[in-house]
Amino acid sequence: MNHVPAPASITGTARPRLVVIGNGMAGMRTVEELLSRAPDKYDITVFGAEPRVNYNRIMLSPLLSGEKTFDEIVINTAEWYQENNITLHSGDPVITIDRARQTVITQNGHEIAYDQLLLATGSDPIMIPLPGKDLPGVVTFRDVDDVDVMLKAAATGGPAVVIGGGLLGLEAAVGLQARGMSVTVLHLAGHVMERQLDPSAGYLLQQELQRRGINVITGADTGEIIGIDCVTGVRLKDGTMIPADLVVMAVGIRPNGRLAAASGLTVERGVVVDDFMATSDPAISAVGECVQHRGQCYGLVAPLFEMAKSCADRLAEIAAGGYAGSVTSTKLKVTGVDVFSAGDFSGGDTCEEIVFRDAGRGVYKRLVLEDGRIKGAVLYGDTSDGAWYFQMLKDGTDITSLRDTLAFGQAFAGGSAGNPKDAVAALPDDAEICGCNGVCKGTIVNAITAKGLTTLDEVKSHTKASASCGSCSGLVENLLAFTLGDGYEAAALKPICTCTDHDHDSVRHLIRAQGLKSMPAVMQALEWKTADGCHVCRPALNFYLLAAWPGEYVDHAASRFINERVHANIQKDGTYSVVPRMWGGLTNPRELRAIADVADKFDIPTVKVTGGQRIDLLGVKKEDLPAVWADLNAAGMVSGHAYGKSLRTVKTCVGSEWCRFGTQKSMSMGVELEKMTWGSWTPHKFKMAVSGCPRNCAEATIKDFGVVATDGGWDLHVGGNGGIHVRATDLLCKVTTEDEVREYCGAFMQLYREEARYLERTAPWIERVGLKHVQDRVVEDAENRKSLFARFLKSQETAQIDPWAERAKDGVDAHEFKHLVAAE
Amino acid sequence: MTDMLNWIDVGPVEGIPLQGARTLQTRTDRIAIFRTLDQQVFALLDRCPHKDGPLAQGIVHGHFVTCPLHNMVFSLETGQAQGPDDGCAAKVEVKIIEGSVHVGLTPSQMGKRHEG
Numbered sequence: 058m059n060h061v062p063a064p065a066s067i068t069g070t071a072r073p074r075l076v077v078i079g080n081g082m083a084g085m086r087t088v089e090e091l092l093s094r095a096p097d098k099y100d101i102t103v104f105g106a107e108p109r110v111n112y113n114r115i116m117l118s119p120l121l122s123g124e125k126t127f128d129e130i131v132i133n134t135a136e137w138y139q140e141n142n143i144t145l146h147s148g149d150p151v152i153t154i155d156r157a158r159q160t161v162i163t164q165n166g167h168e169i170a171y172d173q174l175l176l177a178t179g180s181d182p183i184m185i186p187l188p189g190k191d192l193p194g195v196v197t198f199r200d201v202d203d204v205d206v207m208l209k210a211a212a213t214g215g216p217a218v219v220i221g222g223g224l225l226g227l228e229a230a231v232g233l234q235a236r237g238m239s240v241t242v243l244h245l246a247g248h249v250m251e252r253q254l255d256p257s258a259g260y261l262l263q264q265e266l267q268r269r270g271i272n273v274i275t276g277a278d279t280g281e282i283i284g285i286d287c288v289t290g291v292r293l294k295d296g297t298m299i300p301a302d303l304v305v306m307a308v309g310i311r312p313n314g315r316l317a318a319a320s321g322l323t324v325e326r327g328v329v330v331d332d333f334m335a336t337s338d339p340a341i342s343a344v345g346e347c348v349q350h351r352g353q354c355y356g357l358v359a360p361l362f363e364m365a366k367s368c369a370d371r372l373a374e375i376a377a378g379g380y381a382g383s384v385t386s387t388k389l390k391v392t393g394v395d396v397f398s399a400g401d402f403s404g405g406d407t408c409e410e411i412v413f414r415d416a417g418r419g420v421y422k423r424l425v426l427e428d429g430r431i432k433g434a435v436l437y438g439d440t441s442d443g444a445w446y447f448q449m450l451k452d453g454t455d456i457t458s459l460r461d462t463l464a465f466g467q468a469f470a471g472g473s474a475g476n477p478k479d480a481v482a483a484l485p486d487d488a489e490i491c492g493c494n495g496v497c498k499g500t501i502v503n504a505i506t507a508k509g510l511t512t513l514d515e516v517k518s519h520t521k522a523s524a525s526c527g528s529c530s531g532l533v534e535n536l537l538a539f540t541l542g543d544g545y546e547a548a549a550l551k552p553i554c555t556c557t558d559h560d561h562d563s564v565r566h567l568i569r570a571q572g573l574k575s576m577p578a579v580m581q582a583l584e585w586k587t588a589d590g591c592h593v594c595r596p597a598l599n600f601y602l603l604a605a606w607p608g609e610y611v612d613h614a615a616s617r618f619i620n621e622r623v624h625a626n627i628q629k630d631g632t633y634s635v636v637p638r639m640w641g642g643l644t645n646p647r648e649l650r651a652i653a654d655v656a657d658k659f660d661i662p663t664v665k666v667t668g669g670q671r672i673d674l675l676g677v678k679k680e681d682l683p684a685v686w687a688d689l690n691a692a693g694m695v696s697g698h699a700y701g702k703s704l705r706t707v708k709t710c711v712g713s714e715w716c717r718f719g720t721q722k723s724m725s726m727g728v729e730l731e732k733m734t735w736g737s738w739t740p741h742k743f744k745m746a747v748s749g750c751p752r753n754c755a756e757a758t759i760k761d762f763g764v765v766a767t768d769g770g771w772d773l774h775v776g777g778n779g780g781i782h783v784r785a786t787d788l789l790c791k792v793t794t795e796d797e798v799r800e801y802c803g804a805f806m807q808l809y810r811e812e813a814r815y816l817e818r819t820a821p822w823i824e825r826v827g828l829k830h831v832q833d834r835v836v837e838d839a840e841n842r843k844s845l846f847a848r849f850l851k852s853q854e855t856a857q858i859d860p861w862a863e864r865a866k867d868g869v870d871a872h873e874f875k876h877l878v879a880a881e
Numbered sequence: 882m883t884d885m886l887n888w889i890d891v892g893p894v895e896g897i898p899l900q901g902a903r904t905l906q907t908r909t910d911r912i913a914i915f916r917t918l919d920q921q922v923f924a925l926l927d928r929c930p931h932k933d934g935p936l937a938q939g940i941v942h943g944h945f946v947t948c949p950l951h952n953m954v955f956s957l958e959t960g961q962a963q964g965p966d967d968g969c970a971a972k973v974e975v976k977i978i979e980g981s982v983h984v985g986l987t988p989s990q991m992g993k994r995h996e997g
């Protein structure tokens with residue numbers, strides 16, 4: 058396909074010779090620009106490593122998916138080169154530039170002289186140096202040859218793995234899936250396309266890909282590519298094996314400045330050029346992904362086309378302003394998925410941000426403003442205004458007068474941002490609103506319209522919704538407002554924090570009603586006003602999700618207070634205290650010896666008996682924590698959760714095991730309760746005590762759940778509190794067997810876990826909902842008690858993992874305990 | 882001012898947990914280096930102006946951190962306390978170069994802590 062026009066000497070014109078290295082997008086665009094400025098100025102020769110004419114590289118994705126053919130993505134045909142008298146040597150890379158003699162030498166041994174040389178060598182896809190990377194079936198995604206390999210693999214169906222969830226990786230994944238492969242995307246960061254998208258948009262995109270059947274694994278660190286003659290799978294560093302007939306490595310690109318560097322040009326990350334695309338040698342220019350301009354390297358075509366213009370100006374010797382760098386925007390080319398990002402959307406102190414979420418339409422927009430101007434934008438679901446925002450961003454348009462309606466786009470015609478009313482409006486009719494009485498949305502709305510109800514009390518008496526604990530009253534109010542229209546003024550509920558208009562109870566209900574299973578899911582569906590919440594709402598959401606989806610939701614460490622993150626109590630000087638569990642307040646010489654040894658070994662300054670009947674080691678250095686725990690674990694001790702919104706202590710008195718007044722075995726009862734309940738997360742801390750007789754030496758009547766033995770059985774007390782406002786317990790009921798104590802205890806704890814607001818202890822919770830509500834559900838309704846208890850035990854299945862052992866032995870969160878050090 | 886700093890490479894950005902922080906001990910101070918959800922990196926002295934709380938151990942949200950001891954909220958960009966509280970946490974220069982976090986130390990912060 059090489060075209061060699063008649064030599065200049067024959068046609069009689071001795072024009073200066075321009076040699077172009079790289080037959081790609083930037084190089085050929087520069088030639089086109091040059092031809093439009095000065096058609097006959099140069100005698101042009103082009104060398105391309107790829108054995109084909111110039112094509113539109115960004116269309117490789119539709120080529121892969123089958124939406125386009127190669128002919129459709131060709132930019133310049135062989136005839137074009139001919140018509141413009143350009144000599145094309147394709148499939149013959151240049152291997153040397155001899156700057157002294159001003160010639161280039163190719164692999165096939167051609168040596169050609171130049172007056173002006175243009176470097177447009179693009180970039181190399183990065184190949185992570187993993188074991189197995191050279192196996193057949195492992196490809197990058199850069200040129201037509203790569204697509205051919207992929208199509209060959211796809212012909213037999215089978216599994217494919219794409220390493221890298223950036224723009225290219227996702228386009229490869231979608232293409233391979235369209236060709237019938239079952240695709241897994243492995244991505245190291247926490248969400249896909251993290252360079253272009255914020256976590257909220259990344260989450261939405263990931264949801265969409267999963268919905269289409271592409272398996273996306275984030276936080277995936279690839280360890281090895283497996284196979285003997287050809288690739289058969291990928292192993293993650295955590296041991297997970299994923300079978301694969303094809304592995305696409307799409308982890309990024311590196312500017313290709315090898316040839317330039319070898320010839321002594323200045324090359325940093327890329328070939329360094331000035332605003333006129335001249336390299337350190339005035340006879341050599343460079344354009345495209347291989348260059349570094351004002352410290353910046355680009356990986357998108359828009360900047361390359363700008364560079365092409367400036368370079369053409371220079372080659373045509375036209376005086377112009379030069380290239381001043383580009384602001385870029387990104388769009389994902391996946392049919393049916395609308396994603397757009399531009400500029401710097403990271404926000405910051407001097408910036409304001411407008412977040413618009415429309416959960417119903419799956420739309421998310423985030424605009425970052427600074428000094429009344431758009432600085433960055435992320436759009437998901439509706440990108441129709443992307444170009445409009447991008448133009449204003451590039452122009453630095455003052456948007457102050459548009460600010461209030463900016464998020465609604467260019468064609469704004471009125472409307473309102475999301476609010477709690479819209480959230481209930483979006484619920485399906487069979488969504489349960491009142492959990493206590495099992496009333497769903499349809500029933501309430503029907504009652505309101507059919508019976509002409511206009512107040513919360515009327516709804517309560519007609520439907521029983523919100524008639525029990527009342528935690529759904531906010532939702533019912535919003536249903537009234539939504540059904541009755543503007544005529545209804547909903548009582549103002551206190552939002553969790555300034556990140557949202559929703560109150561605690563509504564959020565809890567909506568998490569279950571809408572099946573929201575992650576923090577980004579809640580924030581999107583409930584239209585959070587900030588990108589990642591704050592220290593008030595995040596720990597609350599984390600608990601609500603943990604309580605709603607036990608065993609499924611993965612605890613989010615970054616949303617916990619430091620005590621719960623490092624499993625020890627922070628002290629005023631930044632050291633920690635460590636309290637091992639002492640079941641029911643009982644210990645033995647072996648444990649005491651281990652505690653003494655630990656205190657000696659780690660120079661722990663204070664050892665104290667706590668008010669909760671156990672021993673506190675105070676003043677432990679953070680970096681010593683894992684080693685301290687390892688030693689305590691070795692003696693059979695686990696975390697006492699003295700730091701957690703979780704089960705704390707179960708105090709006991711000696712009881713009938715020793716005491717002359719004791720009527721029941723309070724020590725063993727206490728130990729049993731503690732073994733059953735330890736490790737469970739609760740809205741606030743939860744304390745218990747078991748006394749062996751009504752003298753109540755274990756102070757059970759100021760505990761969240763207190764058990765006092767009597768002659769015939771056990772009195773069960775709830776809602777006690779020492780602390781700031783002392784509150785004595787209420788008597789929940791009397792039971793006779795130990796099994797009943799366990800069942801009532803678990804059921805009560807579960808009710809508290811499901812209904813109370815985050816950071817609300819049992820005392821204020823019971824005062825709010827009333828003792829009767831608790832008795833109705835735990836005592837009177839045996840069926841309900843059993844199912845509460847069953848749910849409690851179910852969630853305990855995955856809760857009773859000693860956090861200390863995980864950190865001491867398995868290195869969980871190891872970064873928490875190590876300082877950074879300077880690299881050598 | 883900035884050009885008097887000594888830039889120290891403390892390793893890849895991924896070494897700092899997302900929405901979290903790690904610390905770097907210098908001769909004179911401990912520095913808290915934060916990584917926010919949008920992949921930016923900030924640094925403050927790991928010492929709350931209120932009562933010396935270790936800021937690295939607070940909850941990171943947006944470009945803010947909440948002190949673990951008494952919940953004051955500080956801007957990671959300026960160190961300024963937010964809301965009604967007064968105070969300013971000391972800012973430290975930090976930048977990312979090719980995926981590595983570089984911290985700008987003053988001459989007095991330079992050198993290893995247990996040198997000699």
Ligand code: SRM
Nearest residue numbers: 626634666667668669670671699705778779780781782818
């Ligand atoms: C260590 C201990 C004091 C002691 O040396 O005895 C203690 C220490 C702290 N208590 Fe306590 N409380 C301790 C028993 C108690 C008791 C007595 C009891 O449990 O029988 C009470 C009253 C009973 C109650 O909770 O109803 C108690 C009521 C509080 C309160 C007030 C709670 C309330 O609802 O009003 C707080 C503040 C809070 O939780 O917000 C608190 C908070 C704290 C914190 C966690 C303060 C903090 O946030 O840093 C202290 C941690 C120090 C540390 O590092 O260990 N501590 N605290 C006791 C640990 C018991 C254990 O083995 O786990």
Ligand SMILES: Cc1cc2nc3c(=O)[nH]c(=O)nc-3n(C[C@H](O)[C@H](O)[C@H](O)COP(=O)(O)OP(=O)(O)OC[C@H]3O[C@@H](n4cnc5c(N)ncnc54)[C@H](O)[C@@H]3O)c2cc1C
Nearest residue numbers: 079081082083106114115150151178179345346356357358
């Ligand atoms: C699958 C895919 C999808 C993309 N999607 C988009 C998108 O949606 N939007 C967007 O803006 N950008 C996209 N891009 C990026 C875009 O294609 C590149 O930015 C653009 O192609 C870079 O142009 P270039 O001329 O610098 O490099 P290239 O187009 O890569 O051209 C360089 C050429 O030089 C050749 N070469 C290298 N060394 C030598 C040598 N020594 N001798 C001779 N020839 C040599 C190479 O073989 C290559 O053909 C995508 C890229 C890929 C791979």
Ligand code: SF4
Nearest residue numbers: 628629667668780781
């Ligand atoms: S009463 Fe509790 S919170 Fe107060 S100083 Fe003592 S241990 Fe700390």
Ligand code: FES
Nearest residue numbers: 929932934948951
């Ligand atoms: S020490 Fe930081 S808020 Fe008190």
